[in-house]
Amino acid sequence: MDNARNFYIDGKWVAPIAGTDFEVIDPSTEEATSVISLGGQADTDAAVAAAKAAFPKWRMSSKAERIELMESILDIYMRRSDEMGEVISREMGAPIDMSKVQQSGTGSFHLKAFIQALKEFEFEGPLRAGEESTHIIHEPIGVCALITPWNWPMNQITLKVMPALATGCTMVLKPSEQSPLSATLFSEIMHEAGVPAGVYNMLNGDGPGVGSQLSVHKDVDMVSFTGSTRAGQAITIAAAPTVKRVSLELGGKGANIVFADADPKAVQQGVARCFNNTGQSCNAPTRMLVERSRYDEAVEQAVAAANATTVNPAATEGQHIGPLVSEMQFNKVQDLIQKGIDEGANLVAGGVGRPEGLNRGFFVKPTVFADCTNDMNIMREEVFGPVLSMMPFDTEEEAIAIANDTDYGLTNYVQTTDPEKARRVARAMRTGMVDMNGKGRGAGSPFGGMKQSGNGREGGKWGLDEFCEVRAIGGWPVE
Structure with missing residues (x-):
């Protein structure tokens, strides 16, 4: 150039x-x-x-x-x-x-x-x-x-x-x-x-x-x-x-609330959205909160989606994720994955180190933690990598409280087929934006957050x- x-x-x-x-x-x-x-x-x-x-x-x-x-x-x-x-x-x-x-x-x-x-x-x-x-x-x-x-x-x-x-x-x-x-x-x-x-x-x-x-x-x-x-x-x-x-x-630390009545593909779509751009998006849905009756199934679905996510060099054509942007970012994400393990989160996919066959480049394994608590670093810090943290909830009120219990307030996500519940939960969110049921916002809508977002x-x-x-x-x- x-x-x-x-x-x-x-x-x-x-x-x-x-x-x-x-x-x-x-x-x-x-x-x-x-x-x-x-x-x-x-x-x-x-x-x-x-x-x-x-x-x-x-x-x-x-x-x-x-x-x-x-x-x-x-x-x-x-x-x-x-x-x-x-x-x-x-x-x-x-x-x-x-x-x-x-x-x-x-x-x-x-x-x-x-x-x-x-x-x-x-x-x-x-x-x-x-x-x-x-x-x-x-x-x-x-x-x-x-x-x-x-x-x-x-x-x-x-x-x-x-x-x-x-x-x-x-x-x-x-x-x-x-x-x-x-x-x-x-x-x-x-x-x-x-x-x-x-x-x-x-x-x-x-x-x-x-x-x-x-x-x-x-x-x-x-x-x-x-x-x-x-x-x-x-x-x-x-x-x-x-x-x-x-x-x-x-920054952001978006919560993705998956209710029991959500679309069958909601978890898979949530993982894909979290991992898009190798997780390097401020509005990524990195905290997945799942209603308890659907939680075990959701963990299995998230693991399958993560394991199906391929990692390749940026110049390779096709559907995959690429490397993180820099060595500094790579080291930060590796440290946070290790913190999640040390804090007792259940590592169900991915983990520390590069994916198999990629020994050079800032590549990270698509990673999923289950059974998290909202006081863990991986639930509170913006990881900015392909890392999803999951935890169950029992009631709508609990889900909203967990979602709002963060320093950030950029984007949250709601998955439910109940229109009134969708509207009610969206109104209760303390974020500048809410996306529901896989639908984004129209061109020209305002982008921005609350609190430290x-x-x-x-x-x-x-x-x-x-x-x-x-x-x-x-x-x-x-x-």
């Missing part, structure tokens, strides 16, 4: 001012697949300055201009979608078929949804009928720092870049240094689409470096961050002295709201 070592600042590809080399590791081979530059303070300052200079003009652009630009971005993105899937597969280990469909596909999915949301979004209007002289304006917040994770690169980049662009903000994107090549390709798409110079900027860096520099920068008006809860806490503290807006989408919402009109300041003007002349 020609621009791997460069940054995209003020409409041009530029060499780093204070860059240091960083190897991007292919997690299937543990070998370097590319070398990028990590920026320094001078690079951060240059990117922020370009965004600040571009803001006065871009904030005055029309909705029609922004829609036209976003449609151009979508057209180019669709043309390069397979290429994007290949890049993501190589940099973070998503299986190639899954990467082309799901990983790359999330980018076009959100692009389409934001175009539709922008068409319907009203930036100005009266307070209400009869109060036309009080005028409400939604205007762009300003220069935005967008800090994205490695696990779903295009999902998170488009969930931040597109609403910032749509609302008239300017921005600096800092992708994860572990999956930066997809952001470089995305920047090429933005350039080809004709995004005005300075409106969109991208530089690579790590959290303690560029991430911290953006969080404290006096000319950054907002930080939108997706990643770990610990990093989100640090960003919030760093941003406090300048009282900038901080929007956080953090964060405080913002991404997607649709809610995603546009995140990047707006709301102003009230009295005495507005009425024609």
Whole structure:
């Protein structure tokens, strides 16, 4: 990739001012697949300055201009979608078929949804009928720092870049240094689409470096961050002295409540959802709570599903899971599996070590623990690997209490064929999202959590709201 070592600042590809080399590791081979530059303070300052200079003009652009630009971005993105899937597969280990469909596909999915949301979004209007002289304006917040994770690169980049662009903000994107090549390709798409110079900027860096520099920068008006809860806490503290807006989408520990009357395939589907992307999803249903009358059968089904889950290098075609993203993540997951064993959980599938025949690469055995208690580490910590923890419950009230007994509040899941029970349990969940009976949420619905899962919402009109300041003007002349 020609621009791997460069940054995209003020409409041009530029060499780093204070860059240091960083190897991007292919997690299937543990070998370097590319070398990028990590920026320094001078690079951060240059990117922020370009965004600040571009803001006065871009904030005055029309909705029609922004829609036209976003449609151009979508057209180019669709043309390069397979290429994007290949890049993501190589940099973070998503299986190639899954990467082309799901990983790359999330980018076009959100692009389409934001175009539709922008068409319907009203930036100005009266307070209400009869109060036309009080005028409400939604205007762009300003220069935005967008800090994205490695696990779903295009999902998170488009969930931040597109609403910032749509609302008239300017921005600096800092992708994860572990999956930066997809952001470089995305920047090429933005350039080809004709995004005005300075409106969109991208530089690579790590959290303690560029991430911290953006969080404290006096000319950054907002930080939108997706990643770990610990990093989100640090960003919030760093941003406090300048009282900038901080929007956080953090970790999760989703509970999947399987009632006795659930669909026969509910357990199998729950395991597949937990293991998708090798378990590296903040909204994965990693705690499976099963009504006691169905529990033994559910454990058997989960074991069969785990044992049927194949593990292969990312470049191998077919339906399987790939490696974890890095050695650090591999070691973390191995340690948590061992903790589960040490704490007395019943290991019924998988375990520590690599799968048979895979002696190199950050591969993990699809793992299931049964007979867990909600005070165990594997039930409380975000493992971020293909690890499912199961425990029984006796009553609906007990299931809800267990599900809500967590520091997190991102996504929970409910499996029942009783419509009233489904509605009742969903309302009782302390999470930003609930998925029921294998059905996901529609395009443009809000994505975000409660408690230590964060405080913002991404997607649709809610995603546009995140990047707006709301102003009230009295005495507005009425024609």
